[in-house]
Amino acid sequence: MSILVVGSVALDSVSTPCGRADEVAGGSAVYFSIAASILSDVRLVGVVGADFPTEYINLLRQRSIDLRGLEVAEGETFRWQGYYGEDLNVAQTIETKLNVFGEFRPEIPAEFSKSEYVFLANIDPALQSRVMEQVERPVFSAMDTMNFWLDQRRDEVARVMRLVDGVIINEEELRQFAGVRTLSSAASSVLELGPKVVVVKKGEYGCALYGEDFYFATPAFPTEEVADPTGAGDSFAGGFIGYLSAVGAIDNESMTRAAVFGGLLASFTVESFSIEELARVSIGDLQERFDEFVRYTSFDSSALEITVGKPLSSVEAPGTAAI
Amino acid sequence: MSILVVGSVALDSVSTPCGRADEVAGGSAVYFSIAASILSDVRLVGVVGADFPTEYINLLRQRSIDLRGLEVAEGETFRWQGYYGEDLNVAQTIETKLNVFGEFRPEIPAEFSKSEYVFLANIDPALQSRVMEQVERPVFSAMDTMNFWLDQRRDEVARVMRLVDGVIINEEELRQFAGVRTLSSAASSVLELGPKVVVVKKGEYGCALYGEDFYFATPAFPTEEVADPTGAGDSFAGGFIGYLSAVGAIDNESMTRAAVFGGLLASFTVESFSIEELARVSIGDLQERFDEFVRYTSFDSSALEITVGKPLSSVEAPGTAAI
Numbered sequence: 001m002s003i004l005v006v007g008s009v010a011l012d013s014v015s016t017p018c019g020r021a022d023e024v025a026g027g028s029a030v031y032f033s034i035a036a037s038i039l040s041d042v043r044l045v046g047v048v049g050a051d052f053p054t055e056y057i058n059l060l061r062q063r064s065i066d067l068r069g070l071e072v073a074e075g076e077t078f079r080w081q082g083y084y085g086e087d088l089n090v091a092q093t094i095e096t097k098l099n100v101f102g103e104f105r106p107e108i109p110a111e112f113s114k115s116e117y118v119f120l121a122n123i124d125p126a127l128q129s130r131v132m133e134q135v136e137r138p139v140f141s142a143m144d145t146m147n148f149w150l151d152q153r154r155d156e157v158a159r160v161m162r163l164v165d166g167v168i169i170n171e172e173e174l175r176q177f178a179g180v181r182t183l184s185s186a187a188s189s190v191l192e193l194g195p196k197v198v199v200v201k202k203g204e205y206g207c208a209l210y211g212e213d214f215y216f217a218t219p220a221f222p223t224e225e226v227a228d229p230t231g232a233g234d235s236f237a238g239g240f241i242g243y244l245s246a247v248g249a250i251d252n253e254s255m256t257r258a259a260v261f262g263g264l265l266a267s268f269t270v271e272s273f274s275i276e277e278l279a280r281v282s283i284g285d286l287q288e289r290f291d292e293f294v295r296y297t298s299f300d301s302s303a304l305e306i307t308v309g310k311p312l313s314s315v316e317a318p319g320t321a322a323i
Numbered sequence: 324m325s326i327l328v329v330g331s332v333a334l335d336s337v338s339t340p341c342g343r344a345d346e347v348a349g350g351s352a353v354y355f356s357i358a359a360s361i362l363s364d365v366r367l368v369g370v371v372g373a374d375f376p377t378e379y380i381n382l383l384r385q386r387s388i389d390l391r392g393l394e395v396a397e398g399e400t401f402r403w404q405g406y407y408g409e410d411l412n413v414a415q416t417i418e419t420k421l422n423v424f425g426e427f428r429p430e431i432p433a434e435f436s437k438s439e440y441v442f443l444a445n446i447d448p449a450l451q452s453r454v455m456e457q458v459e460r461p462v463f464s465a466m467d468t469m470n471f472w473l474d475q476r477r478d479e480v481a482r483v484m485r486l487v488d489g490v491i492i493n494e495e496e497l498r499q500f501a502g503v504r505t506l507s508s509a510a511s512s513v514l515e516l517g518p519k520v521v522v523v524k525k526g527e528y529g530c531a532l533y534g535e536d537f538y539f540a541t542p543a544f545p546t547e548e549v550a551d552p553t554g555a556g557d558s559f560a561g562g563f564i565g566y567l568s569a570v571g572a573i574d575n576e577s578m579t580r581a582a583v584f585g586g587l588l589a590s591f592t593v594e595s596f597s598i599e600e601l602a603r604v605s606i607g608d609l610q611e612r613f614d615e616f617v618r619y620t621s622f623d624s625s626a627l628e629i630t631v632g633k634p635l636s637s638v639e640a641p642g643t644a645a646i
Contacts, residue, residue: 088504205525218622219528219540220540222531225505261627296538296540299539299576299579306362306606
């Protein structure tokens with residue numbers, strides 16, 4: 001199965017309490033592609049300037065990411081400069097230079113128009129709609145968006161929601177879209193537009209899935225030290241759709257596992273600046289972290305057998321307990 | 324097994340975006356006791372004024388909570404008045420009248436001094452220490468605290484931490500205590516003082532447990548509409564210790580289930596003002612919600628069997644998927 005992603009390709013300059021990195025690979029399509037490529041085949045549509053470093057192109061190629069849809073335009077690559085303070089959940093933008101990305105009008109190569117999975121990363125909702133017009137109906141399509149588009153072009157965002165199967169969105173942006181604080185109500189207002197699943201990203205707190213008669217929540221993998229949160233959400237989406245594509249199923253059970261793998265891919269991303277750590281992840285690393293995550297979140301689900309005042313087993317003496 | 328809890332008994336006046344309630348039952352020891360009494364035997368030590376309504380006393384008695392340690396002092400009961408804005412995670416205090424609680428010096432009745440489980444709810448750390456001096460070493464003891472004591476009396480809080488087996492604390496307060504943002508580092512600095520487990524409460528995001536070579540995280544039960552978050556943390560602690568007491572074990576596996584049951588008890592509390600909903604909860608209700616929670620959080624933990632580009636199974640046609 002192949003995944004088509006349309007989004008930004010950027011050079012980021014980021015500072016965080018852990019340090020800084022200048023002019024490093026970034027952009028939603030880059031994080032998504034690398035994460036998804038660990039699990040499936042990826043086709044990237046985006047634009048860079050002639051200044052985009054060849055080393056990054058080679059890195060994407062090594063991941064077998066199909067770059068026939070990556071346009072190299074005259075001018076400079078999209079640049080984002082920002083920082084994170086102590087609250088790593090909030091990126092502060094210092095400067096955005098759209099450069100060649102400002103004129104980006106995605107053209108889906110004919111050989112990509114039949115892609116089983118489609119992800120519309122966070123770009124202008126008009127362009128997201130344009131992509132959906134250029135592809136045959138995929139098995140599963142999903143979109144992301146951000147507060148800027150919700151502020152400026154809410155109706156167009158809602159129009160794209162009507163075209164996709166899944167909406168992958170930050171909790172605050174979901175609340176902003178719906179105008180209500182309760183996530184289940186906010187998710188319902190998206191489901192009413194047509195999507196079959198709303199995937200709510202909660203950063204360090206994990207994620208939740210909302211569908212018709214379906215709910216799932218899972219915590220995030222506990223990262224010892226977050227170096228740079230940039231790209232976590234796009235890596236999550238890459239892992240999520242990458243997993244669905246790899247197993248070739250979009251039932252509820254697959255969605256729950258997809259959400260777990262999405263979270264794990266995001267956890268690799270935040271361990272370093274840019275794509276440094278993510279680009280090194282093998283399927284074996286992912287499996288290992290998955291096993292660890294299973295240990296961290298499992299609890300005995302057998303029925304509660306308690307008669308108040310009459311405990312089942314006798315208490316252990318202090319000091320002999322396992323903890 | 325019996326649980327001794329020492330904490331506040333109050334009359335609260337609370338307003339939230341959902342409505343308001345005046346002079347209703349509140350206080351850490353009340354929420355804790357009711358939650359724990361669903362699972363085990365509870366002994367309450369606290370103080371009220373002569374004005375504390377008999378209906379609340381009766382309600383606690385109906386739950387078989389042993390009130391021989393509840394002093395009725397001359398004067399008025401502790402009163403707290405506060406409100407929650409859109410952010411239900413943060414209580415805003417309008418007025419606190421300590422009244423008889425201001426002079427509270429816990430005296431543990433002789434018949435309570437041998438209690439297998441002890442919970443020091445959020446009170447003056449000097450009083451928490453005093454309680455520990457009056458009891459025989461329990462099977463498991465735990466404490467809570469709050470920002471006020473961490474601001475004013477951090478050293479005394481640390482001293483209490485050295486005396487207990489578990490610290491049950493909000494994530495922001497844990498960060499404040501440790502002076503670091505990363506929860507695992509913050510938890511380590513508590514574990515170094517002696518406790519075997521740090522239970523981090525994250526409100527709507529669930530909780531995490533940190534021990535030596537032990538970690539567990541679980542989301543919160545998804546409450547449709549939060550009426551009033553007051554008492555959620557104390558209900559969590561009541562469910563946590565209530566479960567440990569009921570099963571008579573304090574190994575890691577019991578801790579994980581205790582954390583899940585703690586979260587479920589908290590979810591009942593926030594569905595109404597005061598103890599209205601919590602006081603109605605039966606062991607059957609708890610079992611039912613537990614089963615629901617298991618469905619909401621389970622995922623297939625079998626190994627990842629993916630060869631990139633060669634999916635295991637063929638894709639389902641659009642429209643036939645279960646979601």
